[in-house]
Amino acid sequence: MTALRVALAGNPNVGKTSLFNELTGARHKVGNYAGVTVETRAGAVVARHGPARPITVLDLPGTYSLTPTAEDEAVAFRCLTGAEGQPPDVVALVLDAANLARNLYLAVQLLELGRPLVVALNMMDVAAEAGMPVDPAALSRALGAPVVPTVARTGEGIGRLVEALGSIDHVPQDSSERPPLRARVLADAADPEAPPGTPPVRWRWLVSAAAAGSLDLACPDAGERAALAAIDPATLTAAAHARVIARYREVDAVLAEIGFTAAQRERAPAMSRSAAIDRVLTHRVWGLLIFVLVMATIFSSIFTWAEPIMGAIESLIGWLSEQVTAAFGSGVFTDLLTQGVLAGAGNVLVFVPQIALLFLLLGLLEDSGYMARAAFLVDRLMARVGLHGRAFVPLLSGYACAIPAILGTRTITDPRDRLATILMIPFMSCSARLPIYVLFISALFPAEDRVGPFTVGSLMLVGFYALSTASALAAGAIWKRTVLRGPTPPFVLELPPYRLPRLRNTLLHVYDRTADFVRQAGTVILAMTIVLWVLLSFPRPPEAPAPGRAVPAAVDLQVDPAPASDVAEDMSDGASEHASSDISQEPADDSPIVHSIGGKIGLALEPVLAPMGQDFRMGIAILGSFAAREVMISTLGLVYGIEADDENQTPLREALREAREPDGSRRHTPLKGLAAMIFFVYACQCMSTLAVVRRETRSWRWPLLMFATMSTLAYALAVLVYQVGRALGYT
Amino acid sequence: MAFNLAQLELGARARVTLVGGGGSLALRLLEMGFTPGTVVVLIKRAPFGDPLELQVRGCHVSLRKAEAARIEAVPL
Numbered sequence: 124m125t126a127l128r129v130a131l132a133g134n135p136n137v138g139k140t141s142l143f144n145e146l147t148g149a150r151h152k153v154g155n156y157a158g159v160t161v162e163t164r165a166g167a168v169v170a171r172h173g174p175a176r177p178i179t180v181l182d183l184p185g186t187y188s189l190t191p192t193a194e195d196e197a198v199a200f201r202c203l204t205g206a207e208g209q210p211p212d213v214v215a216l217v218l219d220a221a222n223l224a225r226n227l228y229l230a231v232q233l234l235e236l237g238r239p240l241v242v243a244l245n246m247m248d249v250a251a252e253a254g255m256p257v258d259p260a261a262l263s264r265a266l267g268a269p270v271v272p273t274v275a276r277t278g279e280g281i282g283r284l285v286e287a288l289g290s291i292d293h294v295p296q297d298s299s300e301r302p303p304l305r306a307r308v309l310a311d312a313a314d315p316e317a318p319p320g321t322p323p324v325r326w327r328w329l330v331s332a333a334a335a336g337s338l339d340l341a342c343p344d345a346g347e348r349a350a351l352a353a354i355d356p357a358t359l360t361a362a363a364h365a366r367v368i369a370r371y372r373e374v375d376a377v378l379a380e381i382g383f384t385a386a387q388r389e390r391a392p393a394m395s396r397s398a399a400i401d402r403v404l405t406h407r408v409w410g411l412l413i414f415v416l417v418m419a420t421i422f423s424s425i426f427t428w429a430e431p432i433m434g435a436i437e438s439l440i441g442w443l444s445e446q447v448t449a450a451f452g453s454g455v456f457t458d459l460l461t462q463g464v465l466a467g468a469g470n471v472l473v474f475v476p477q478i479a480l481l482f483l484l485l486g487l488l489e490d491s492g493y494m495a496r497a498a499f500l501v502d503r504l505m506a507r508v509g510l511h512g513r514a515f516v517p518l519l520s521g522y523a524c525a526i527p528a529i530l531g532t533r534t535i536t537d538p539r540d541r542l543a544t545i546l547m548i549p550f551m552s553c554s555a556r557l558p559i560y561v562l563f564i565s566a567l568f569p570a571e572d573r574v575g576p577f578t579v580g581s582l583m584l585v586g587f588y589a590l591s592t593a594s595a596l597a598a599g600a601i602w603k604r605t606v607l608r609g610p611t612p613p614f615v616l617e618l619p620p621y622r623l624p625r626l627r628n629t630l631l632h633v634y635d636r637t638a639d640f641v642r643q644a645g646t647v648i649l650a651m652t653i654v655l656w657v658l659l660s661f662p663r664p665p666e667a668p669a670p671g672r673a674v675p676a677a678v679d680l681q682v683d684p685a686p687a688s689d690v691a692e693d694m695s696d697g698a699s700e701h702a703s704s705d706i707s708q709e710p711a712d713d714s715p716i717v718h719s720i721g722g723k724i725g726l727a728l729e730p731v732l733a734p735m736g737q738d739f740r741m742g743i744a745i746l747g748s749f750a751a752r753e754v755m756i757s758t759l760g761l762v763y764g765i766e767a768d769d770e771n772q773t774p775l776r777e778a779l780r781e782a783r784e785p786d787g788s789r790r791h792t793p794l795k796g797l798a799a800m801i802f803f804v805y806a807c808q809c810m811s812t813l814a815v816v817r818r819e820t821r822s823w824r825w826p827l828l829m830f831a832t833m834s835t836l837a838y839a840l841a842v843l844v845y846q847v848g849r850a851l852g853y854t
Numbered sequence: 855m856a857f858n859l860a861q862l863e864l865g866a867r868a869r870v871t872l873v874g875g876g877g878s879l880a881l882r883l884l885e886m887g888f889t890p891g892t893v894v895v896l897i898k899r900a901p902f903g904d905p906l907e908l909q910v911r912g913c914h915v916s917l918r919k920a921e922a923a924r925i926e927a928v929p930l
Contacts, residue, residue: 188885192878224911225887335878360876367884371892389893391912398897398914407901499916503902506918613879613921614905615886618914 126167126177128209129288130202132233133217134226135185136492136619138245138275140628142217143182145278146172146285149627151182153635162635163198172281175289181211187225187617189232190331190363194538197340203236204325206342213291214238215284217275220250220257221393224383227374230266235308235324235370240268241287243280246393247272253392256382265380267304276625308373314362318350327366330354334363393620397492400621405496414500417493418519421484426523426554429476436476440469440681458660459653466681467652470751470811471645473681474526478640481520481527482633485534490624494534495616502614508596509603511535511614514544518595521551525812529819530640539607543599545816546829549807550595552588555752558772559803560584562756563796566776583797587804594805640815647814652680655750655810658721659743659758679757679768680750714764721746735802735841736795748808755808792854798845805837857929859888859908859922862896868927869893875924887911888925 131146133139143151147166168178183202184195191197201207203214214233218226233240242262250257263270269287273280317326332341333351343351351359378388403409444461451457488494498512505512513535520528528548535541564580572579659680716722717739725742732742740762747758756775757768763778782790807813807830816826862868870892873880887910888894897914898907905918 190881190885192882222912225913228885228887331881334876335881337878356876360880363881364873364884367881368889371887371889389895389909389912391909391914394909394912394914401898401907405898405900405907411901495916499900499905499907502916502918503900503904506904613882614916614918615879615882615921616905616916617886618907618916 126179127213127289128211129168129178129180129213129215130211130238131180131182131215131217132199132203132229133185134187134219134222134229135617136622137185137217137219137222137226139182139185139217141275141625142243142245142273142281143180144628144631145275145281146180149631153639163202164635168285172285174285178285178288180215186229188229189236190328190335191340192332192335192337193536194340195536197337200328200340201342203233203238204328211238213241213288215241215243215288217243217245217273219393220244220247220272221253221255222391223250223255223257223262224374224378224388227377228370230268231304231308231370231373234266234268234304235327237324239291240266241284241291242266242268242270243273243275243284244270245273245275248274249393253390253395255387255392258381261381262377265304265377304373304377307376308370313365315354315358318346321347321350327362330359331363331366334359397618397620401496401618404493405499410496410500414497417488417497418516421481421516422519422523424480424484425477425520425527429480432476433473436472437469437681440465440472455663459656462660462680463653463656464649466656466679467649469681470652471641471648474524474811475637475641477524477527478530479633479637481531482636483629485516485531486629486632487624487626489534490622490629492619492621495618498616499618506614508599510544510599511537511540512616514540517544517548518551521548521553521595524553524555525549525551525809526640526644526815529812529815530636532819539603539609542820542825543602543607545819546602546825547595547599549809549812549829549833550591550598550805552591552804553752553809555809556587556803558753559748559755560587560800562772562776562779563800565772566779567791567793567796583800587800591804640818644811644814644818647817648811651810651814652750655680655721655747658724659716659719659747661719663715680747680754714761716743716758716761734846735838736792736798736845737802737841738790741799745802745806745808748803749810751811752803752808755803789854794845794848794853797848798841801844802837802841805833805840807833807837856926859894859896859917859925859927860906860919862894862906862908862922862927862929864896864899867893867895867930869930870925870927872926873924874926879921880924883917883921883925886915887913893930894925894927 131139131143143164143166146168148169148171150169151164151166153162153164163184164182166180168174168180181202183199186196186199188196189200189203191200203210216230216233218230230240230242244257244259244262247257259270259272269291271280271284271287273284314323314327314330317323321329326347329338329341329343329347329351332338333354334356338348338351375388404413444465447460447465448457451460485494488497494513494516497515500512501515502512505514514532516534517528517531520531525548528551529545532541532544532548535544560583564583568578568580568583570578570580574582717725722739722743724746725739728742729739732738737745740759743762744755744759748755753768756772760768760775763775763782765774765778779791784790813826813830816829817823820826856871857868859868859870870888870890872890873883873888892910895909896906897909900906900916905916906922907914907916908922
């Protein structure tokens with residue numbers, strides 16, 4: 124027996140997710156439509172709800188309307204009209220009983236589309252408490268569709284809903300036995316004449332989509348497109364507006380039929396408690412204060428709370444590497460496993476705690492209703508740079524790490540806004556850049572150099588953060604005015620009633636998101652780690668290094684879980700290091716890494732690097748930093764034949780300070796260091812960022828554009844700083 | 855210039871008469887319930903004066919002032 128295919132539709136915030144998880148026992152597959160980031164989930168109704176026949180449920184995006192003016196609505200529209208795959212046999216529509224005056228608009232649209240409809244009437248208790256006349260039987264008569272009261276949170280009424288779904292017969296789309304309401308909405312309002320072969324219902328949707336300027340989302344054929352292009356835009360707009368007004372007239376007719384007065388239609392019973400909460404949470408003083416606190420919590424969670432778990436993952440990978448080395452002995456195969464495969468797996472898994480934490484917090488805040496308030500509070504500030512209030516959290520997260528931040532942009536519904544935010548995030552100075560700043564500052568800028576009470580180094584550090592923020596905002600403004608130009612997307616945001624979030628729903632969401640990252644972006648990160656390992660390890664040096672001098676053989680390509688905080692305490696001792704410089708001055712240009720393909724690339728790049736004051740050694744380090752920015756330190760260490768990482772920078776700092784050119788001058792001057800730091804402020808030296816952007820934008824186009832523009836900017840500004848600095852007589 | 859929802863005083867009510875202009879914004883506003891004849895209440899302004907929180911058809915919807923200005927209304 125083939126399964127009955129049910130599509131679950133409903134407004135946002137009506138308990139649709141809870142109902143879906145209850146129906147399917149939270150076992151589902153996440154699906155993405157080609158080219159869009161809107162997710163749909165599908166699952167089978169579990170046996171305990173007693174389906175008479177197998178039922179599969181497709182959870183559509185929560186939308187207020189089916190007019191395809193945005194990606195999420197278009198996904199629902201295409202699914203229900205069969206433009207993408209087979210249309211569902213039945214639509215289960217979840218209605219918020221306490222908010223029928225707006226929720227019924229979607230019901231009217233579904234009746235127009237002519238799919239068999241079953242209504243799950245949720246949140247009856249809130250409506251009843253407010254004295255609203257919501258009688259399921261009366262609503263069922265008015266709509267001409269079965270209505271089942273449900274309490275999605277407790278699972279009450281689910282059995283009856285499943286029964287109603289299973290017993291619905293296939294109703295042909297143009298049945299002569301139309302319910303009275305459907306007949307009325309189909310007759311309402313006049314459309315421009317449809318081209319031959321286009322059903323009238325489909326035509327009215329195309330007219331609305333054309334009026335909204337989003338015809339492409341509705342997938343018209345060439346004939347329909349030509350017919351719409353021939354119609355005057357004012358006529359299209361008038362027809363689309365008349366259609367919406369006619370639908371709401373029917374909504375009002377249904378409300379009157381079930382006993383609503385005009386006053387009850389206006390009231391917002393579910394909002395009475397929320398309005399009291401909002402007196403504090405969106406208050407002009409307390410609201411902003413609490414907002415700052417909430418954001419600080421989110422930020423510190425991904426910046427510091429995730430650290431112990433990330434450290435544990437790093438230790439686990441380290442332990443596994445030791446086991447592999449013990450089992451296979453040293454050799455190329457072992458190196459491939461440890462420095463390629465295991466380091467790559469580590470580079471993927473190390474992001475999981477941050478991603479999971481960010482999505483847990485964002486999910487809880489979203490479900491509680493607070494995220495809409497957060498967007499409401501800061502929209503004025505974000506609108507100045509042409510962005511939506513919802514872009515704030517992802518941008519802030521970018522200071523910790525671009526990977527979770529980019530994944531967090533999914534809360535931004537407008538694709539152009541989302542893309543602009545994604546392109547801005549890598550400019551934010553993430554925690555992996557800090558060790559690089561610290562290395563150069565403490566190696567090349569003596570702590571005694573002060574401007575007033577501040578050291579030159581700390582002022583530079585503050586400057587880099589300010590520069591990165593200003594650059595991100597400028598980048599956003601530029602992208603929004605060029606490639607991503609378009610009308611400012613409407614803010615139009617519902618402030619839903621506050622509700623206690625359901626931890627189970629949020630955890631399921633966190634799992635989906637994290638698993639998707641590991642599967643999709645993870646494979647790319649793993650592959651890139653192995654490629655980098657090959658570049659920096661082959662060809663192998665002809666002979667083993669002389670005994671007695673331990674030259675580290677390979678670069679550690681693994682992301683460090685907490686590069687920023689390790690280094691903060693390490694910075695203060697920069698000054699005292701001058702005394703103990705008895706480092707051997709032998710040239711280290713014979714270290715194995717210099718002979719690798721990566722080393723040769725570094726040498727070949729030297730003429731290009733010279734204008735920004737860098738040599739082939741920095742070229743190799745920049746190449747290595749592509750694995751993750753802080754890997755630059757261990758790579759540069761290898762070039763100098765020194766074991767170094769971001770936690771143990773001291774020997775490398777001394778080597779940088781002491782290194783001399785053949786003519787006896789310092790190899791790493793303060794100006795060269797500054798140019799290198801400016802390069803790292805802008806360079807998109809992070810393969811994981813590129814892998815995630817590819818995953819989120821579904822193409823290599825955007826990550827490549829991002830890499831090209833940021834690298835060009837980084838190079839140009841580093842050259843500018845070095846050349847202007849030299850012209851002014853600095854070294 | 856006709857009265858519009860951006861000019862509404864805090865706590866005041868108005869009845870929508872027209873959503874001006876075309877494009878996706880006008881359609882979205884209508885579909886969110888700002889249809890002619892509907893009564894709207896201004897609940898709150900955000901701390902920086904924009905956006906606005908409006909009650910319409912039993913929901914609280916936030917609109918930027920520029921968007922609310924597209925909705926003509928008569929004060930009640």
